[in-house]
Amino acid sequence: MAWRYALLITPVAADDPATDFAGTFTDIDPAAPALPVGELSAQRGDGVFESIGVVDGHPQEVEAHLQRLAHSARLADLPEPHAAQWRQAVARAAGHCGEGEAVIKLILSRGVEHGPAPTAWVTVADASDFAASRTDGIRVATLDRGYALDVPARAPWLLLGAKTLSYAVNMAAIREAKRRGADDAVFVSSDGFVLEAPTASLVLRRGDTFVTPAPAVGILHGTTQLSLFAHLEAQGHRTAYETIPVADLATADAAWLVSSVRLAAPIVAVDGDALPLDAELTASLNDYLLSPRD
CATH class of the missing domain: 3.20.10.10 (D-amino Acid Aminotransferase, subunit A, domain 2)
Structure with missing residues (x-):
């Protein structure tokens, strides 16, 4: 799988009144190390995710995926994702998809063990040939x-x-x-x-x-x-x-x-x-x- 792009998200509370979340995004090298060894997504698979199909730069069914991400977070006792923040993250990621088929993955983890906050990130990769x-x-x-x-x-x-x-x-x-x-x-x-x-x-x-x-x-x-x-x-x-x-x-x-x-x-x-x-x-x-x- 060819990784095109990745960004880390600093999650905000679901009721945060902000409308611009650019300051909560950090672009990272998708081929470089980015998570600490204590990250519970890697240690225990303790988190939730969504995979959004992208066709010619257009992410499909974004709202449905965001709603399901929130549903999964509730079931897993994770903080509710801020819909507007994640929506902006998807839009930013879509700008790196280009023509053809790709996949945007949204990940919300419980974070580092005994840490104060969850970990969240978004990746873009080429879709497999199906x-x-x-x-x-x-x-x-x-x-x-x-x-x-x-x-x-x-x-x-x-x-x-x-x-x-x-x-x-x-x-x-x-x-x-x-x-x-x-x-x-x-x-x-x-x-x-x-x-x-x-x-x-x-x-x-x-x-x-x-x-x-x-x-x-x-x-x-x-x-x-x-x-x-x-x-x-x-x-x-x-x-x-x-x-x-x-x-x-x-x-x-x-x-x-x-x-x-x-x-x-x-x-x-x-x-x-x-x-x-x-x-x-x-x-x-x-x-x-x-x-x-x-």
């Missing part, structure tokens, strides 16, 4: 996430539904999926229901209805999925949030993993069983997702 995934599709393996649908309500301290920096399990799941001959994973609950992918939301098509697992069961509510559903509804399609049995995944008319940077990747196989690829619809979805979206 052309093949968007056109040829991906194979997925279903993996047990190890909890039932009711666990998020019973154990909120598990931070299910927050986008935390603790991604070791997510990355381990992708490695396991590849060991099984797949490209990515789809998590399922221990009581047999579909959840989400390690870095993406799941969308199924049944006839003219597009369905995604209900986010109330500890699923990270995807910004791309929300935007895509609004687009589909405007096109006259029906959308729904449902509790989806695992068996329904293999019998869908089509399915996709959708995320801010990879966009819509059609699923062509589930645990080795083929799934139909709707190339025309997929191209249409990605045309929309590559268009400027606020």
Whole structure:
């Protein structure tokens, strides 16, 4: 990954009345050391983040990402981010993106252990080339996430539904999926229901209805999925949030993993069983997702 730009943010209180936050930003060399060894983001993954897709210098769905960053911060008992400060940081970062696809990452950490304040920073990097995934599709393996649908309500301290920096399990799941001959994973609950992918939301098509697992069961509510559903509804399609049995995944008319940077990747196989690829619809979805979206 080619890093283009990075800046450190001195976080301000969410109710700070200031309107210009330029003085709270410090440009840094993205290839140079920047964080102390006591930083809890590195030591414990104790923080939250967002990844914003950028197309030709335009950051996509900024407000939705800022709202989700704030939601994750609340779940993790972190100070609420000042929306205007982070909005200005995103705009500053976008100026370093240029043409093509890039990704702006927002990170809010608990900071240095026993320190007085959180640590925050923003990075810009080139996006990976996902052309093949968007056109040829991906194979997925279903993996047990190890909890039932009711666990998020019973154990909120598990931070299910927050986008935390603790991604070791997510990355381990992708490695396991590849060991099984797949490209990515789809998590399922221990009581047999579909959840989400390690870095993406799941969308199924049944006839003219597009369905995604209900986010109330500890699923990270995807910004791309929300935007895509609004687009589909405007096109006259029906959308729904449902509790989806695992068996329904293999019998869908089509399915996709959708995320801010990879966009819509059609699923062509589930645990080795083929799934139909709707190339025309997929191209249409990605045309929309590559268009400027606020």
